[in-house]
Amino acid sequence: MIASREEIRSDQEARAPDPLVLAFDLAATVLFALEGATLGVAAHLDLLGVLVVGFATALGGGIIRDILLDAGQPAALRYKRYAIAAFVGSFIVFLFSDEIREIPTGTLVALDAAALSAYAVSGAAKSIDFGTNTLTAILLGGVTAVGGGVIRDVLVNKTPIVLVADFYATAALIGAAVMVFGVRSKQPMLRMMWIGAATCFTLRMLGYWNDWNLPHF
Helix, strand or coil: CCCCHHHHHHHHHHCCCCHHHHHHHHHHHHHHHHHHHHHHHHCCCCHHHHHHHHHHHHHHHHHHHHHHCCCCCCHHHHCHHHHHHHHHHHHHHHHCHHHHHCCCHHHHHHHHHHHHHHHHHHHHHHHHHCCCCHHHHHHHHHHHHHHHHHHHHHHCCCCCHHHHCCCCHHHHHHHHHHHHHHHHCCCCHHHHHHHHHHHHHHHHHHHHHHCCCCCCC
16 A cells, blocks of 8 residues: 555654754754854844844755655754754854954855755755655755855845855755765765765865856856
8 A cells, every 4th residue: 555645744754853864954053053143243133133144044944945845844943952053053153243253254164164065965865865856855955055045145135145156056956966866876875975065065165265156147
């Protein structure tokens, strides 16, 4: 007997989060919260504004992914650990904003690249777990990685960086693709998540150092 879509989704929702995906998710949540809150402080937002921007940056992409997967209540809202990680990271930035302003730009870019990489592969991994095809898994890895950044930029009245410049979303998509194709080739998930994340991180940093951009008007 073939299970219905509703039965499959119910079974997936009942499972505990995969520890590997959870580890990548939480690492990316904290890193993106720090990065988003830093931008909020630079925009002279108050405490609530900084917390909102940090939360949106950290969890917006994952929420969009879960909605597109029809995965029920998004994991970022279902499990309080995500919100706690995002708010704690954002609050730390607010408390130590003066010290954070002294951090070199290259270091901040590296932290952002690490978060981008972790979310690209964790988003693709969750998509695979929900039975999506290869292309969809790659696209949702990219959405998970850059979705929060798009929301962040809109909140602080900036044109989303992924639409105008930087080798950013492209790096996330390539990293997700490396992971997905590796898993489809029967390689271990853990190995391919690390390889995919390393690919994304390397490409993002090379793009930053060499000022890579896609053609644009």
